[in-house]
Amino acid sequence: MSIIKSPRGEQSLDVFFIPKTIAVIGATDKENSVGKTILMNLTTGTFKGIVFPVNPKRNEILGFKTYPDLKSIPQEIDLAIIVTPASSVPGIIRECSEVGVRGVVIISAGFKEVGEEGVKLEQEILAIARKSGIRIIGPNCLGVMSPLTGLNATFAAGIANAGSVGFISQSGALCTAILDWSLQNNVGFSAFLSLGSMIDVGWGDLINYLGQDPQTKSIVIYMETIGDARAFLSAAREVALNKPIIIIKPGRTEAAVKATASHTGSLAGSDDVLEAAFARSGVLRVNSIADLFYMADVLSKQPNPKGPKLTILTNGGGPGVLAADALIIGHGELTDITQETIEALDKVLPPTWSHHNPIDVIGDASPERFEKSVKIAIEDPNADGLLVILTPQAMTDPTATAEALKIYAKAGKPILASWMGGASVEDGKKILNEAGIPTFSYPDTAARIFNYMWTYTNNLKLIYEIPSLVYDEKVETPDRKLTAEIIAKAGSEGRTILTETESKNLLRAYNIPTVPTSIADSIDKAIEDANKMGYPVVLKLYSATITHKTDVGGVVLNIDSPEAVRFAFDTIKNSVTTKVGAEHFQGVTIQPMIKSDGAYEIIIGSSLDSQFGPVLLFGTGGQLVEVFKDRALALPPLNATLARRMMERTKIYHALKGVRGRAPVNLEELEAILVCFSNLVVEQPRIKEIDINPLMASADGLIALDARILLHDANVDLTTIPKIAIRPYPTQYINEWMTAENLKVIFRPIRPEDEPEMVRFHQRLSEKSVYLRYLEAISLNQRTNHENLVRNCFIDYDREIAIVAEMNNSKTGLLEIVGVGRIRKSIGFNSGSIAIVVRDDFQGAGIGSELVKRMIEIGVDEKLSLINADVLSENENGISMLKNLGFTIRESAKEGIVHAEFLIE
Incomplete structure (x- = not known):
């Protein structure tokens, strides 16, 4: 059984771009006025719609009949343009609501930019618009x-x-x-x-x-x-x-x-x-x-470059060097041209050519020399792109050279050109631009643009890349109960700062390894714990109020005897008492002294951004973390690939791979820690800020030595704090169900790591199932190409949720996807469309019906008012199932298709 998604249909913003009727409220013929300019722009151009001026003080403006208000206009108005004073706008929006206007552009100023009164006006306007479904652009805008x-x-x-x-x-x-x-x-x-x-x-x-x-x-x-x-x-x-x-x-x-x-x-x-x-x-x-x-x-x-390496080919040495400087300063790279390329160029260039990149073809280069050199350079396997620079010298022919090079516009790699000079190069630039080779007046500009092209490619790469799977039991099953108890205890005591021990316990709850730590409120207890732990140890201040312990003399390292423990305890107590007061000293923590030989100090943290909510940080840690500022930021949630890409943007990452004879750190384990940390930040909104500093990383392992966690006050309403910018994996939709044959089915949201399994799923669909799902015959290659599966697996859970049905294969012992249900919000409307497909060998087991029930559940949770689907009229089983689940079935405008709707009350 299969259900397909309905087509795009009308969009709520169409009213701003293709309206049939427009009312200009505040139209006038006063010279140099906004109202007159807008009316003239609408009526003197090629716009085919009808424009109605609105002004209660005029009967006619610029030859057009003018109406006192919207209600007086004899036709339904699609779009209203408001240019009246800010104080009048709420009343006009109310009138728009009464006459069924669908869109409003508020040109008028005088709103939040003028202070609190303007903010109140905006709130009043928005409340009216939300209630009536009016969309608004502005206020204080050009139009x-x-x-x-x-x-x-x-x-x-x-x-x-x-x-x-x-x-x-x-x-x-x-x-x-x-x-x-x-x-x-x-x-x-x-x-x-x-x-x-x-x-x-x-x-x-x-x-x-x-x-x-x-x-x-x-x-x-x-x-x-x-x-x-x-x-x-x-x-x-x-x-x-x-x-x-x-x-x-x-x-x-x-x-x-x-x-x-x-x-x-x-x-x-x-x-x-x-x-x-x-x-x-x-x-x-x-x-x-x-x-x-x-x-x-x-x-x-x-085309987008596949890497950062650019080959520069020029008939002038200086411009080539300028382009190379701009490229490297912008974090691009010069192509290391191959020996084969050098030998090929030797055959077409004078002996005095540069023999490296930039490739200087010499100032007297003819169009033929340019063309032969470009052909060789673009075919170098190391090159990700090519920049051709021409300077107008006495023997140069810019136009003929452009004619010779235009055939490379579709070479498969990006090719850019810098035709330097004035009138003499204009014809050549025109030839190249029309052929599809962008030209620039200056070579450093062209190099900068290439770097932007590579940045753009790299950004897209993050979306397209299949993440490795780290969703093992370690990552997926944190001790959420313990975490809740720790946070609740601090809140009940009126604290917003967790102690070091609490912080480490919370990290352990999310499977982040931490150094063993005990608490001692007396010297005797400290000595006892140190003896049990084994020397050397570290003593740190234990305090519910102080987080940066080194600032108050709260850390003593390399303690190797009971006498040294006694001295360290007294030293910490006296220092804290002197600097901030005895009330901040509640004792010390004892932990083993971790050997730092060959280890790196890393910081992993999160803080709250006012716009994007929680933000993750990874980089070089230790006491001088703010000095070195070697860090990368990312938005949660992370998967393994995003964690690795985050690490790669730091300098310390290169050291972690192993340098100067040091063995590499286990980067897969570090990825898993970052994913666990990301899950912690996503799942625990009471955490305001958190640091793990340092996380010691070496070939022997990874372990958090210190952690600081700041909570929101227990009285803070979590709905008032900035929400996470990227909706996390919706774990609430993970559950189990038993078929009539007593077979267990696991329903869960799809994730990016499912791409390989989705390929296998599509391989098991029959042509009939594919036809019912897509309304046409679509080949397996089309359905399983990487870009298509990225869109289906690496989804945004805020706009679309896909639920996969998994069952255990009795022969292999592995879980296999046997069905997929998808609900997608309609853009601009409070509704969603659903799609389901079940593998042929499991059709008739009730899985399709269960998937639709889950789509309805999600629609309710998302506060949608309507769920709809288009179904092939020949799909009798699907239609019958939807009727049984409460859908209303009616004829569709498309032949051979029926439309199903489920109204959510």
């Missing part, structure tokens, strides 16, 4: 352009050229500057709009919309604030798999964040968190407005 349909609902001086770039900006002023730039540089747009204060429609909404728009090939964003971080990341990650998303965001500089209980707070700057978020979602961030559009152009013309 919306749809150049492909001629819609110009802005107060800009003109409309953008039609094209394939979707441009979204928070800044209206920047929009007008970009508009002027684009007209001068002949850049075209499929959509062009500013969002202003984003009280409703935000980044996620528009990325979703433009991601599904076939006319939009790339999305370019000027961002000032992130808004709803989860909605942005959810949309960006899915759309980035198909279309480039390129962002410029100001605000890289920042004041240092002061640490509270953990080092992580001082290391995780907000802009670095944003970088981690962009990388996690496949988004490319650039540093200049020009680079925004360079990248949109380049990514539409050339």
Whole structure:
């Protein structure tokens, strides 16, 4: 049995881009006014819809009949443009609700940017809009352009050229500057709009919309604030798999964040968190407005490089060196050209050529010499891309050289060109651009763009890569009961800081190895414990209030005798009493002195970001952690691959692999610790900040020597703190069920590691099952290609949940996927569509019905109002099953298909 998902259908944001009727509320003919400019932009262009001016004081404006209010307009209004004072807007939104307006653009300013009164106005507007289903862009925005349909609902001086770039900006002023730039540089747009204060429609909404728009090939964003971080990341990650998303965001500089209980707070700057978020979602961030559009152009013309190595071919030594400098400074690499390539070039170049990369073909290079050299260079197996630089010398022919090189536009590797100079190279640049080879006036710009291309590829690689499986019993079964008891005890005592012992016990509950630790409140107890543990030992301050023990003289190392224990106890007690007061001394902890020979100190931590919620940190640890600042940030949750990629971004990672005769650290075990730590952060929202510093790493093993954990106050409402930006694995949907034949089925959400098993699942589907599922014959190769399975396995649980049914194979003893159910939220609507398919040899066992029941359960949990599915009319078993489960069946507009709906009360 199989059920298919319904088609895209109408989208809630269509009203902003293809409205049939528009009301301009606040229209006027006053010179240089926003109301007049918007009305003229709508009525003097190529927009085919009907425009109704609204102004209670006028009967006619610019020759158009004018209406006193929305209720007086004789037609239903799709889109309202509001340019009246801020205080009047709530009343207008209420009127929009009464007459059925579906979308509103609020141009007016005077909202949260002016203070508390403006915030109240926004809240009032949003409450009315939410109740009536109105979508709002703005307030305080330039408006919306749809150049492909001629819609110009802005107060800009003109409309953008039609094209394939979707441009979204928070800044209206920047929009007008970009508009002027684009007209001068002949850049075209499929959509062009500013969002202003984003009280409703935000980044996620528009990325979703433009991601599904076939006319939009790339999305370019000027961002000032992130808004709803989860909605942005959810949309960006899915759309980035198909279309480039390129962002410029100001605000890289920042004041240092002061640490509270953990080092992580001082290391995780907000802009670095944003970088981690962009990388996690496949988004490319650039540093200049020009680079925004360079990248949109380049990514539409050339393939992504598979690595960071660029070959530079030039007829001028100096420009080649400039390009090489820019490449390396930007973390790209020069191709190490092979001996075979050198020998091939020797046959076509003068003896004086450079014999290395950059390849200097000498200033008198003819078009033929350029062409032969490019052919050899692009075929070098070490090269990930090629930059060709031409400087206009007396014997150079820029136009003929461009003609000779244009055949390499589709060489399979990215090829960029820098035709340096003025009028003499313009024809050559035009030839290359039209052929699909992007050109740049300066070679360092071209090198920078190549580095961006590689960054973009690397970001996507994180999404496409199959993670290794570390979901063994160790990772999946933490002691959540013990964790809850530790946190509850601290809360009942009014504490927000866990003691070192509590912190280590909590880590152990999540299977993170920690050094054995005991507590002593007297010298005799300290000596007794040290004798049992064996020397040498370490004594540390035990305190419910002090976390950075070294700051108050609270750590003594290498204690090798009972007398030394006595001295260390007194030393710590006296130092703490002198520096902060005796009330902060509750005793000491004793732990064995771990040998540090050949070991590395690592920090693993988490702190709370105001936009993205919990953020993870990994890097070089120890007392000088803030000095070295060798760290990488990532958003939880992690899998093994994401953990490894996080580690790879640090300098210490290279040492952990083994250097200078030292044996390597067990990196797989370190990955597992990071995944366990990530699960801890995700599952325990009462934790505000946490450090493991240091985690000692050596070939002998990994062990946490110290830990600090800061909790939210027990009275804090957890719904008020920043939520985790990427929805974690929904463990609540893991459960068991027995078939009528008493066979156990495990139902659980799909995960990225399931890709290999999903290949085997598809191999066991019959052609009939495939046809019922997809409405057409789709080959096994199409269904199981890596990119397709990534989309189906590495899903965003905030927008889609797939439940797999697993059963044990009696012959192999391994679990196999025998069915999959999927529920996907409809973008812009409070509904979801479902899809299920069961392996042929298990059809009729009731698994399909159980999967649908679970889809309904998820729909209820997600607070959806409707679940729907389209079913082939010939699928009698599926239709009957849905009826029995409470679905209403009706005819669909598509022949041969019936539509099923389940209304959630």
